[in-house]
Amino acid sequence: MLRSQELQKKNVPTDSMNEVTKLLCLSGLLIVVDLPWLYIQSSAVQDIISNIQADRPMNVRLWAGAPVYLALAYLLTQITSAPRAFLAGVATYAVYDFTQVVTFDKYPLWFALSDSLWGGILMALVWWIGSHLNLVTPNR
Numbered sequence: 001m002l003r004s005q006e007l008q009k010k011n012v013p014t015d016s017m018n019e020v021t022k023l024l025c026l027s028g029l030l031i032v033v034d035l036p037w038l039y040i041q042s043s044a045v046q047d048i049i050s051n052i053q054a055d056r057p058m059n060v061r062l063w064a065g066a067p068v069y070l071a072l073a074y075l076l077t078q079i080t081s082a083p084r085a086f087l088a089g090v091a092t093y094a095v096y097d098f099t100q101v102v103t104f105d106k107y108p109l110w111f112a113l114s115d116s117l118w119g120g121i122l123m124a125l126v127w128w129i130g131s132h133l134n135l136v137t138p139n140r
Helices: 003-009 015-054 062-077 082-103 109-132
Strands: none
Touching: 015 062, 015 109, 062 082, 062 109, 082 109
């Protein structure tokens, strides 16, 4: 018997499980595609945070990245094209980055701009990959 038939007999909704699987796959893709940017920018971010926190080093709590990547993955499932994914990424990252500019005198504008642009590139790339893996639905 097929796995989906077994789940249906047990009243387990396969559609919602499929959606969870898609979210987890998209989250994983987001992490993999984001890693080069995180690596390239790591020393700049450490300097920015140290400067804002009066020379206290950055304390990374990796667990807090999980809801971020899951939320971005959910957004990708709601988007129907790579250009829209780019705009959603720019908007999402800009909300965070420019809130930092407003809040902290020492948060550099150049970083807010470049990170916002990266958010668009990240979301468009992952949406495009996801569309080829049937993780997102293109506008037909």
